Amino acid sequence: MAKRFSVIFIPEGNSKVRRVRIRSGVIKSVLCGCFVVAGLLAFFAYSYFNFTVDRDELQRLRVTTSQQRQTLQYLVVDLEGIHQQMASLAETEARVRQLADLDAVSEGVPVAIGGLPEVGSMEAVDEIQRQIDRLQVEIELRRQSQENVRNLLNDQVSLSRATPKGWPTKGWLTSYFGMRKSPFTGRRVMHEGLDIAANIGTPVVATADGIVARVKYSPGYGKMLIIDHGYGYRTIFGHTSKILVKAGQKIKRGDLIAKVGNTGRSTGSHLHYELRLNGVPIDPRKTL
Ligand SMILES: [Zn+2]
Structure with a gap:
């Protein structure tokens, strides 16, 4: 490589041509200097750019944190x-x-x-x-x-x-639950229900919700019906003149189910009302 370079300035018109001699070392130094300055400029630009990005990010994070704090x-x-x-x-x-x-x-x-x-x-x-x-x-x-x-x-x-409750018909008690002298045989027998005297045709109602278990005629009870109430309770109605429900029918307390009569072994118009708990007759008087 040449040790020196010449830079020639050729002006327009009649002025003299100028020639400047430069050593190659000087050119190298100037070029190196330019590179270093360019590198530094690039570095600073890059750093500034990063700083700006970080600052914006920080600002955003601050806003987010504040919102999250408020949400909390x-x-x-x-x-x-x-x-x-x-x-x-x-x-x-x-x-x-x-x-x-x-x-x-x-x-x-x-x-x-x-x-x-x-x-x-x-x-x-x-x-x-x-x-x-x-x-x-x-x-x-x-x-x-x-x-x-x-x-x-x-x-x-x-x-x-x-649970059976209340009177099954309007009338008056003529025979209680317990041992009594039979009006037919004169012997002491157990009367397993209450006798309520009432005129023929007086309405008989259910004393609790249940299902009609049986409707039948028996020589003793006459036209009778049995209602199953669940929980072990059953009520039996005897001597009726007419039964107004069918076996299997669902009924509610107070529903009309029969009419008072004088059927079966009976000495007058009355309702025989029986209450059983788990098959055992109990005194219905406490439930009237
Ligand atoms: Zn009776």
Whole structure:
């Protein structure tokens, strides 16, 4: 490579041509300098660009964090509201259980979960999740308990509807439940029901919900009918003049089922009313 270069300036017109001699070392140095400056400029430009991106990202993150903090705050407030609602539900339920004569619900999970998390703390989200899990357990417990109460109340209602109660006809008692002298044989025999004297044709009604088990004629009871009420209860109506229901028919307490008569072994117009529990005759007087 040549040691020197010449740069020639050729002006227009008549001026003299100029010639500048430059050593190759100087050219190399100038070129190197240019490269270094260009590199530095590129580095600074790149750094500035990165800085700007980071600053925007930081700004965005700050906004997001602030929004998340606010969301957490709302969640904590909601959670507190749910706790209060659960506590009020539990209180109502305890009163219902007391009314229904049920034991208090087993204390599996405390109703109120104290100590709501500090918003902004790292554990806040975990703690909220834990409390939501516990609330779900609590809700399930409440649901089961309420189902128990509902079932029990349903049972009580059906039992109450199936238990004979009240007079089967309008009349007056002429013969009680127990040992008595038979009007036919004169011997002491067990009278397994009540005799209610009433005019022929007086309406006879069911004393509880049930199903007509039998409708038949027997020499003793005359035109008779038996109603099965479930829970072991049966009622028997004898000496009727007319039976207005059929075997297998569903009936409700108060439904008209027959008319008072004088059929079978009877000494006058009356209704023979019998009540049996698990097949054993019991005194219906207590249920009138
Ligand atoms: Zn009788």
